[in-house]
Amino acid sequence: MRKSTVNPLEQNEGAIRKPTPRSPALVVVILFACGIALDRFFSSRFDFWRWELLVFLELLLLIGWLILQRFQSQLALILLCGVISICGSIWHHWFWELIPPNHIRNFAGEEATPVRLEAIVVSEPTWKENQLPEFASAWPGSDRTIFPIQSEQLHLHDRTISVSGRIRLTVSGPLNGVQTGDRILVIGKMRNLQPNRNPGTYDFAEALRRDSVLTTLFCEHAEGVQVLKKADIHIVSWFHRCLDTVRIRIREVFQQTLPSESAAMANALILGDRTQLDDEVNTAFRRSGLMHLLSISGLHVALIGALAGWLACLLGGTSRSFNQFTLAGMTLAWILAEFRPPVFRAWLLGLMLFWSWTSFRKIRTVQALGLAGWICLIVNPSWLFDVGTQLSFLAIVAILGCWKWMPSLFRNQIETKLLTSESTSDSPSSIQRGFRHAIHFLKQTAIISLAITLFLLPILTAHFHLVSLAGIPATVLALPLLAIALPGLILTATIGFFSPAIASLIATPTHYILMLMSGLAELFSRGPLQWLPAGINFWIVACFCLLAGLLVFLPKQTGIPLKAGISTSWCLLLVIGLSPFPSSIFHQSLECRVLSVGHGNACLMRCPNGRIILFDAGSMENGRFASSAITASLSDLGCNRIDAIVISHTDTDHLNAIPFLMDEIPIHTIFLNPVGLNPRHPGLAAIVEKAGEHHINLRYLQPEDEIRLDKKVRISTRQCGSSPLSHLTSDNEHSIVMEVEYADRHLLFPADVSGDGQERLFEETSPGYDFLVAPHHGSIKDNTLDFSKWAGAENIVFSTGDENGQGYLTELYSPQQVLWTTAGAVRCRIDAQGHCTVEQWHRNQYWGIPLEN
Structure with a gap:
């Protein structure tokens, strides 16, 4: 019998403990991000949170860490964490809060003022078509040219001042002959960007501020923009000029070789430009959960990089050339997308991974992700609050977690099939192998899509107010189409530089693939797999x-x-x-919100049992914006449907948001005013058409009708017409006046009632109202001393975008509390005991005691 020998080194190999892999970059970026979030919260609420305090805290913690690291290592580690967090706070405070004295923001106000400004064009002008339907605004819309400029000199009537800071310039109509780096003179109206005035809606001012834009400038005609000097030729301006030329040429190629809808999708997929996309296409991709495919991100960068690496393989390259081609493809995607944050993150992550592969130095993916996140926050700390950046990083985290927790799902099944095929005499054919790989790819895509969707749902819900599980099966079907469409579009753009006729041969099949993606989005956008979330605790x-x-x-x-x-x-x-079930049933109080929609009415009321009624929904400026404000507040209230809408009369600023709401939210019944119904009114015609599509009840209100939503709440018509009137020039006089009573408290919504309509109100005794939305948005003509005495209101809200006449109205209703929605949305809350509180949405984005107007 042969005696086996054991090497002592091999015997002790298993006893050697492998060091635990660490990811310090991940810990650093988390601490740094916590400091940024801390500064954003405290700087907006407390005056003591200043730059000097942060520097003092940083020095104090740093000195403490230097002293204690030799004696108390654990305490020193805690202080080091504080040093990193405060460092993030300092960097964010310097970027976000500190504004130099000569910044253009200091010379602008909340109201638009005429200016003459010299500036440098930062990037190429973008053409934005007006896509609002006719009923969405009381004023005719126009196409616009939009681009950022760097302010240089402000010409006042008596002197010229050197200024700094970026401005978003909007020119009505087309603007030709302006390129990046040109020095221009602009004559227009300038104003500072205003913070969000409604809870939960898209904060346009914050989004532009992340790009260091605090001010907007509007020019009514292209003649108001004059080129003073063409851009100087140097390496930076030459690079930007070449980039603009390439992007413009790619757009032209797509316009020449693809139909308009496909060209718009191509611009979004290759250039990250979604300005030309039709609103219906945008809505379909958003509701179907496929917007991440249409928004250029890390997925597109990875696919383009993989295509470049595949090209290297076809050319017979080595592994080094494969890495170089892949990185070059990712860099090209990043440059063409104008260095957007999600693309920048993907490029950074790919750069680190390729560096580790080429240098044969192993780097953990989590460590690389932490380094990429930290560099992104160094470049721009406000990216932490950008939804695109959040979704981009968390999607990678979800993929890593999926691969980490389910490795057998991605490896063992394929290995088992290979072993089975090898153990049998019949080896699988190439068709069978291709079929198995296709099934395996679809399975991986489905599982990863499920993991990403579940992981990102809270953020998607908070920002977009939509839960769409349809994105899981839709992504499984659409992702292979995207993998085919991207190389087709790249080839079309490349060949189209030299011969659009030859490029059209590739563009034609690519067009059908894009249309198939659009059809999938339309198909999955209509179904039971998406709903408005009812808030989240x-x-x-x-x-x-x-x-x-x-x-x-x-x-x-x-x-x-x-x-x-x-x-x-x-x-x-x-x-x-x-869940699609409302959480508002647990709130035993009545809450009414008068939203800030400019000149218009949108009064949303939640009953104690969670049911919702909406008194009017419109805006003179933009009905789509009013619809988004209502949707956001509905979700914030913990509700996901509207039980009743009352249209007081057929004025645009009282109903043009309703057609948009009907496409987004389940609505049970819409109550109409029988007086003044005009079937030719564009907004009313759209409401009737969509009511038929969505099976929404339409009913007329009659005098003394009650809308029964909650047995504890009395919702009645204080005044209403009974039949149409002929030769009616204005139906303001016959507006429906609604009254709400709960816990011995009274609320009144008189809409635009005026003239004889108010006289009819005076014939009955007023109970004295605790909350009143002023008639006709605060019109001086319709807010008289007689109405003020009759109403006897304690809190009066003016739903207008115009602050003229504030002095008169404040004196008229004195000493009662007078509020304007120009300062923010107003809410009234009444509990079961009848305690009434009135709050206003502050510019720092929280509900609080109303400020002095």
């Missing part, structure tokens, strides 16, 4: 974040029962927090 979000962290950071060796328990708890929290 803070504690549910906190528990979700904890479980998500466990999913990502627990080791691979975690047992299957614990994995299943965490995953199940995660899904249960999502179901509870984002």
Whole structure:
């Protein structure tokens, strides 16, 4: 018998403990991000949070860390974490809050003022078509040219001042002959960007501020822009000029070789420019959960890089050339997308991974992700609050967690099939192998799409007020189409530089693929897999974040029962927090919100039992904006449907948001005023058409009718006509006047009632109103001393975009509280005991005590 020998080195190999891999970059970026978030919260609410305090805290913590690192290592580590966090606060405060004295923002106000300004063009002008339907605005819309400029000199009537800071310039109509780097003179109206005036809506001012734009300038005609000097030729201006030329040429190629809808999709996929997309296409991709395919991001960068690497393989290149071609493709995608944050993140991550492969120095993916995140926050700390950046990074985290927790799903099944095929005499044919790989790819895509969708749902809900599970099957079907469409578009753009006729041969099949993607988006946008979320509780979000962290950071060796328990708890929290069932039934109070929609009315009221009624919904400026404000507030109230809408009369600023709402939110009944119905009114015609499409009830209100939504709340018509009138020039006089009574409190919504309509109101005794939306948006003509005495209101809200006449109206209703929606939305809350509180949405984005107007 042969005696085996054992090498002592091999015997002790298993006893050697491998060092635990660390990811310090991930910890640093988390601490740095916490400091940024801390500064954003405190600087907007407390005056003591200043630059000097942050520097003092940083020095104090740094000195403490230097002293304690030799004696108390654990305490020194805590101080080091504080140093990193405060460093993030200092960097964000310097970027976000500190504005130099000569900044253009200091010479502009909330109201538009005429100016003459010299500036440098920062990037190429973008053409934006007006896509609002006729009923959406009381004023005719126009196409616009938009681009950023760097302010240089402000010409006042008596002197010229050197200024700094970026401005967003909007010119009505086309503007030709202006290029990047040109020095221009602009004559227009300038104003500072205003903060969000409604909770939950898209904050346009904050989005532009992330690009260091605090002011806007509007020019009514192209003649108001004069080129003083063409751009000087140097390396930077030459690069920007070449980039603009390439982007313009790519647009021209797409316009020449593709139909308009496909050309707009091509611009979005290759250049990241979605300005030409039709609103219906945008809505379909958003509701179907496919917007991430249409918005250029890390996915597109990875696909373009993979295509470049595949080209290197076809040319017979080595692994080094494969890496170089892939990185070059990713860099090209980043440059063409104008250095957008999600693309920048993907490029950084790819750069680090390729560096580790080419230098043979192993770097963990989590470490590379942390480094990429930290560099992004150094470049622009406000990117932390950008939804695109958030979704981009969290999607990568979800993919890493998916691969980490389910490795067998991505490896063992394929290995088993290969072993089975090798053990049999009949090896699979190339068709069978291709079919198996296709099935495997679709399965991976489905699982990864599910993981990403579930992981990103809270952020998608908070920003877009939509839960769309349709994105999971839609992505599985659309992703292969995107993988085919991208190389087709790249080839079309490349060949089209030299011969658009030859490029059209490739563009034609690519067009059908894009149309198939659009058809999938349209198909999945209509169905039961998307709904308006009914809000989400803070504690549910906190528990979700904890479980998500466990999913990502627990080791691979975690047992299957614990994995299943965490995953199940995660899904249960999502179901509870984002269910289609309203959470407002747990709020036993009545809440009414008068939203800030410019010159218009949008009064949203939630009954104690959670049911919703909307008194008018329109805006003189933009009905789509009013619709988004209503949708955001509806979700914020914990509701996801509207039980009743009352249209007081057929004026544009009282109804033009309703057609948009009908496409987004389940609505049960719309109550109409029988007086003054005009079937030729564009807004009313759109309402009637969409009511038929969505099976929404249309009913006439009659005098003394009651709308029964809650047995504790009395909603009645204080005044209403009974039949149409002939030769009616204005139906303001016959506006429906609605009254609400709850817990011995009274609210009045008189719409635009005026003249004889008010006289009819005076014939009955007023109970004295606790909350009143002033008639006709605060018109001096319709807010008289007689009406003020009759109403006897304690709180009066003026739903107007015009602050003229504030002095008269304040004196008229004195000493009662007078509020204007120009300062922010107003809400009135009444509990079961009849306690009434009135708050206003502050410019720092929270509800609080109304400020002095």
